[in-house]
Amino acid sequence: MTSQRASFRTIRDELSRRIAERIWLPGTLIPGEEALAEEFGAARATVNRALQELARAGILERKRRAGTRVALHPVREARFVIPRIRQEIEGRGSEYQYRLLSAEETDAPEVICARLSLLSKSGMLHVRCLHLADRVPYQYEDRWINLNTVPDARRADFKSMGPNEWLVGHAPFSNAEFTFMAGSASADEASLLQVREGDPVFIGERITWMKGQPITLAHLVHPSSHRMVTHL
Amino acid sequence: MTSQRASFRTIRDELSRRIAERIWLPGTLIPGEEALAEEFGAARATVNRALQELARAGILERKRRAGTRVALHPVREARFVIPRIRQEIEGRGSEYQYRLLSAEETDAPEVICARLSLLSKSGMLHVRCLHLADRVPYQYEDRWINLNTVPDARRADFKSMGPNEWLVGHAPFSNAEFTFMAGSASADEASLLQVREGDPVFIGERITWMKGQPITLAHLVHPSSHRMVTHL
DNA sequence: GAGTGGTCTAGACCACGGA
DNA sequence: CCGTGGTCTAGACCACTCT
Numbered sequence: 436m437t438s439q440r441a442s443f444r445t446i447r448d449e450l451s452r453r454i455a456e457r458i459w460l461p462g463t464l465i466p467g468e469e470a471l472a473e474e475f476g477a478a479r480a481t482v483n484r485a486l487q488e489l490a491r492a493g494i495l496e497r498k499r500r501a502g503t504r505v506a507l508h509p510v511r512e513a514r515f516v517i518p519r520i521r522q523e524i525e526g527r528g529s530e531y532q533y534r535l536l537s538a539e540e541t542d543a544p545e546v547i548c549a550r551l552s553l554l555s556k557s558g559m560l561h562v563r564c565l566h567l568a569d570r571v572p573y574q575y576e577d578r579w580i581n582l583n584t585v586p587d588a589r590r591a592d593f594k595s596m597g598p599n600e601w602l603v604g605h606a607p608f609s610n611a612e613f614t615f616m617a618g619s620a621s622a623d624e625a626s627l628l629q630v631r632e633g634d635p636v637f638i639g640e641r642i643t644w645m646k647g648q649p650i651t652l653a654h655l656v657h658p659s660s661h662r663m664v665t666h667l
Numbered sequence: 668m669t670s671q672r673a674s675f676r677t678i679r680d681e682l683s684r685r686i687a688e689r690i691w692l693p694g695t696l697i698p699g700e701e702a703l704a705e706e707f708g709a710a711r712a713t714v715n716r717a718l719q720e721l722a723r724a725g726i727l728e729r730k731r732r733a734g735t736r737v738a739l740h741p742v743r744e745a746r747f748v749i750p751r752i753r754q755e756i757e758g759r760g761s762e763y764q765y766r767l768l769s770a771e772e773t774d775a776p777e778v779i780c781a782r783l784s785l786l787s788k789s790g791m792l793h794v795r796c797l798h799l800a801d802r803v804p805y806q807y808e809d810r811w812i813n814l815n816t817v818p819d820a821r822r823a824d825f826k827s828m829g830p831n832e833w834l835v836g837h838a839p840f841s842n843a844e845f846t847f848m849a850g851s852a853s854a855d856e857a858s859l860l861q862v863r864e865g866d867p868v869f870i871g872e873r874i875t876w877m878k879g880q881p882i883t884l885a886h887l888v889h890p891s892s893h894r895m896v897t898h899l
Numbered sequence: 900g901a902g903t904g905g906t907c908t909a910g911a912c913c914a915c916g917g918a
Numbered sequence: 919c920c921g922t923g924g925t926c927t928a929g930a931c932c933a934c935t936c937t
Contacts, residue, residue: 442907455841457839461836467923468922477907481907481908483924484906484907497924498915498916498917498923499914499915499922499924500917500920500921500922501922501923503923510748511748512749513746513749513845514744515746516742516744517744522740603740604693607689609687611745611898612896612899613896613897613898613899614894614896615895615896616893617867617889618849619866634851635867635868636849637848638849645687657849659850661848662846662848663846664847665845666842666844667842667843667845673926674926701903709927710927710928710929711904712906713925713927715905715906716925718904729905730903730934731903731904731934731935731936732902732936732937733903733904733935733936
C-alpha cells in the first residue's frame with residue numbers, strides 16, 4: 436500500500452526502498468510496467484520513467500521481453516564535476532591567481548602526437564602555466580593545443596586568461612577523455628609547485644575532441660595535498 | 668529543416684549541434700518547448716525529454732518562466748564506474764588473485780572514528796588484504812567495517828572473498844563518498860605492492876553509508892602505474 | 900497575473916529478443 | 919511468435935517565478 440499520490444519520484448523511491456531493504460533480492464524479476472502502474476495507480480509512462488531512472492543508476496537491468504530485474508552486479512557509477520580551475524578555487528573562498536610561464540608554436544614531441552593520434556607534428560601550440568590558490572601553487576598546467584583544429588588560438592592572449600578558460604569560450608568539445616594517476620615531481624614541477632623533487636603528485640590528464648578532431652591535451656599536476664572528492 | 672522523423676534523440680542531437688556549432692551562443696535564450704515542438708513536428712513531451720537530457724548534461728539551463736538558455740559556464744560532469752576489483756581485473760583479461768592479510772575485531776583509532784563520525788570506537792572490524800592481477804600486486808586494501816551497522820560481517824569469511832565483494836552482496840549502501848589522491852608508499856605498503864618505500868602511490872578512499880549509518884571506510888592503494896580513466 | 904517548464908494520463912504503435 | 923520495454927502523442931493541470 437502506498438498512500439502517496441502517484442508520481443515518478445515516489446514510485447522510484449518506493450522501488451528503490453524495496454531493493455535496498457532486500458525485499459527484492461538481486462536477480463529478482465520484478466513486476467512489469469503494467470502491473471506496477473496498476474499497483475501505484477499511475478500511468479505506465481510514469482512507471483516507465485521511474486524504472487528508467489533506476490536502470491540508469493545501475494540498480495535495475497531491463498531487457499525487452501525478459502522484463503526488469505534487480506541488478507546482480509550493480510555497476511554503479513558516480514559523477515564528478517569537470518572543474519574549471521578558477522571556479523574550483525574561488526568556490527572554496529580562496530583567491531585565484533594565474534601565471535603564464537610560456538606559450539609558443541612548436542613541433543610536438545612523439546609522445547604527444549601518439550597520445551592525440553596526430554599525423555603531423557606541426558601546428559601545435561605549447562602553453563605552460565601555473566594556477567595558485569591564496570598565493571600557494573595549486574596546479575601546474577602543461578598543455579598542447581592543436582592549431583589545425585583551433586586556428587583562433589594563435590590570436591588568443593594567454594597572459595591574463597588560462598587556456599582552459601579561453602577554450603571553453605571558443606572551442607566547445609564533443610568528446611573528452613580523463614585520466615587520473617599518481618606520479619613523482621620532476622625538478623621543474625617541484626620548483627613550480629614548491630615541493631621537493633620526487634615528491635608524489637596528483638596528475639590529471641584531459642584530451643578533448645571536436646567531432647573526432649583532437650583539440651587539446653592538458654597535463655595537470657597538483658601537489659600531493661590535493662584531494663579529488665565526489666559523492667554518490 | 669530537419670528531415671528526420673521526430674524523436675527525442677534526433678531533437679536532442681540537433682539542438683546539441685546548434686550549440687556546439689555556436690549557432691546558439693552561450694547565454695542565448697532558446698525557443699520554448701511549444702515552439703520547438705512545432706518546428707520539429709513533435710509533441711511537447713518529446714521536446715521536453717530532449718531538453719531535460721541536455722539540461723542534465725549541463726549544457727542547458729532551464730528555469731520556469733525564464734525559459735531555457737545555453738549554459739554560460741557549462742558545469743559539465745563526467746561519470747566513472749565504481750569498480751568491483753575482480754571485474755576490473757578480469758575485464759582486462761588478467762588473472763585475479765586475492766590474499767587476506769588480516770581480519771580482526773578491534774577498536775578504531777581516532778582518525779578512523781573522526782572520518783566516519785563515530786561516537787564509539789568499539790565494534791569495528793579491521794580487514795587488510797591484497798588484490799593481484801596476473802600475480803602482480805594491483806591494490807592494497809585497508810578497510811574498517813562498522814559492526815554496529817553490519818553485524819553479519821562478524822560471521823563473514825574473508826579468506827576467499829574480498830570484503831568489497833562480500834559487502835555488495837550483503838550490505839547495500841544508500842550513500843557514498845569517494846576521494847582520490849596521491850601519496851607516498853609506507854614501508855608496509857611498499858613491500859606489499861613491490862615498490863620502493865616513498866614511491867608515489869595512487870590512493871582511493873571510499874566511505875559508504877546506509878541511511879546515515881556509516882558502513883565502511885576503505886583505503887585503497889595502487890602502485891603509481893595505475894590509471895583511472897573515464898570518458899565523456 | 901501570466902508565461903514557462905514539470906509532470907501526468909490514456910492510448911497507441913514499434914522494436915527487440917527470448918521461447 | 920508475441921510479451922516486454924521504448925517511445926510518441928495530444929491534452930491537461932500544476933508549480934514556480936518573473937514582472
